[in-house]
Amino acid sequence: MLGEYRITGRRAAEISASVERAVACGELGPGQLLPPMRELADRLGVNPNTVAAAYRTLRERGVIETAGRRGSRVRARPATTGREFIRVEVPEGARDVSTGNPDPALLPPLGPAFAAAAEQADREPVLYGDAPVEPELERLARAELDADGVPDGPVAVASGSLDAMERVLAAHLKPGDAVAVEDPGWGSLLDLVPALGLRTVPVGVDDDGPLPDDVRRALAAGVRALIVTDRAQNPTGAALSAPRARALRSLLREYPGTLLVEDDHGHRIVDLPLHPLAGATRSWAFVRSAAKAYGPDLRLAVLTGDAVTLDRVRGRQRLGPGWVSRITQRAVARLWADGAVDARAVAAAYGRRRDALIDALARRGVTAHGRSGMNVWIPVPDETGAVARLLHAGWAVAPGARFRMHAPPGIRITVSSLGVEEAGPLADAVASALGAGTGRSRV
Numbered sequence: 001m002l003g004e005y006r007i008t009g010r011r012a013a014e015i016s017a018s019v020e021r022a023v024a025c026g027e028l029g030p031g032q033l034l035p036p037m038r039e040l041a042d043r044l045g046v047n048p049n050t051v052a053a054a055y056r057t058l059r060e061r062g063v064i065e066t067a068g069r070r071g072s073r074v075r076a077r078p079a080t081t082g083r084e085f086i087r088v089e090v091p092e093g094a095r096d097v098s099t100g101n102p103d104p105a106l107l108p109p110l111g112p113a114f115a116a117a118a119e120q121a122d123r124e125p126v127l128y129g130d131a132p133v134e135p136e137l138e139r140l141a142r143a144e145l146d147a148d149g150v151p152d153g154p155v156a157v158a159s160g161s162l163d164a165m166e167r168v169l170a171a172h173l174k175p176g177d178a179v180a181v182e183d184p185g186w187g188s189l190l191d192l193v194p195a196l197g198l199r200t201v202p203v204g205v206d207d208d209g210p211l212p213d214d215v216r217r218a219l220a221a222g223v224r225a226l227i228v229t230d231r232a233q234n235p236t237g238a239a240l241s242a243p244r245a246r247a248l249r250s251l252l253r254e255y256p257g258t259l260l261v262e263d264d265h266g267h268r269i270v271d272l273p274l275h276p277l278a279g280a281t282r283s284w285a286f287v288r289s290a291a292k293a294y295g296p297d298l299r300l301a302v303l304t305g306d307a308v309t310l311d312r313v314r315g316r317q318r319l320g321p322g323w324v325s326r327i328t329q330r331a332v333a334r335l336w337a338d339g340a341v342d343a344r345a346v347a348a349a350y351g352r353r354r355d356a357l358i359d360a361l362a363r364r365g366v367t368a369h370g371r372s373g374m375n376v377w378i379p380v381p382d383e384t385g386a387v388a389r390l391l392h393a394g395w396a397v398a399p400g401a402r403f404r405m406h407a408p409p410g411i412r413i414t415v416s417s418l419g420v421e422e423a424g425p426l427a428d429a430v431a432s433a434l435g436a437g438t439g440r441s442r443v
Contacts, residue, residue, distance in 0.1 A: 015054035060194035108340035132323035171312035232266025232373025245275035268293035271347035360427035383409035
């Protein structure tokens with residue numbers, strides 16, 4: 001079954017690592033069958049539950065797949081980022097509303113800010129040993145965090161939200177720890193957690209954010225961390241309301257040892273107030289990305305948190321990339337200081353497009369969700385069929401499988417480049433693809 005390769009290990013993490021090493025170096029090839037769990041447990045002298053946990057980790061990391069009684073085998077394309085491949089190929093002539101990208105027309109020009117930053121770099125070059133955070137960026141970031149009620153804490157800069165969250169999780173957790181994540185939620189994050197050897201625990205979401213009962217169950221079950229999107233949740237558009245934030249803060253205070261990570265990537269594209277959870281636990285981090293408002297290629301996110309967490313993040317960062325380019329930091333600081341993005345106007349533009357589509361769908365008997373941000377989530381009874389029928393009608397949408405674990409099927413539509421006049425035709429296509437009476441009250 002395995003040829004000459006022998007799986008080794010006594011703990012689940014060791015067993016899964018043994019298999020993954022063999023796949024990486026080619027000793028276990030695509031499609032190769034793994035031993036039944038009881039057989040491998042007998043061979044290794046461990047409890048079958050240990051092997052079951054190892055196989056579960058390998059499935060979550062995209063290394064193997066299990067087909068019931070036919071057993072577990074190496075995936076044809078082993079990957080730790082499998083969700084990125086769950087997408088549609090957009091044929092020529094089709095309207096692509098699947099990408100999750102901001103509207104380029106709403107992004108500010110970057111040339112003047114970078115020119116000024118480069119000129120400053122010529123006068124004051126940043127050298128090894130200099131501070132990793134641009135003082136003006138830190139000052140501006142801290143002032144806005146203070147205004148939004150985020151607790152005081154050190155400031156660090158990472159290469160985007162995902163980089164920041166990876167560093168925070170790695171600073172506190174070890175392989176096998178459980179992390180509560182939104183379901184449906186950001187596909188890249190759902191890939192990242194198992195890629196770090198952590199276990200995902202799904203938490204349901206409605207328009208006001210994570211469901212308190214689901215969060216309570218996850219905390220009681222012993223999750224080590226909770227990740228929450230404050231506004232413009234991807235893919236549902238959820239935004240934490242004040243009552244929901246109070247309920248979640250109350251729950252978190254009962255579990256002060258939980259690591260809380262908040263993602264506010266909707267900063268500067270959302271006009272809803274922030275209701276942060278930060279400070280309800282001893283260990284916390286709050287992340288703000290420049291991607292949606294200023295451009296994904298900036299690869300910059302600001303984060304703050306408790307002193308221990310930020311010290312660990314900055315210490316590990318010093319041993320890796322060292323710092324995020326101070327030229328980029330200076331450019332972003334200038335964009336912030338100059339008011340290059342009119343947050344109200346951008347939020348209003350995305351709001352008009354979301355509302356136009358949601359209202360058009362409602363008139364056709366289709367329930368959709370999109371309280372904030374640039375995405376609309378539509379629950380559907382048959383995800384594959386809906387995506388295929390919409391593509392046939394000339395509309396490419398994102399399959400919900402990219403964003404969910406146990407949540408019901410759905411599709412995501414990005415409205416950032418959708419003209420208000422296109423809402424009706426798109427709603428017609430969605431209604432035709434779904435049929436009547438498909439709306440649901442919960443995402």
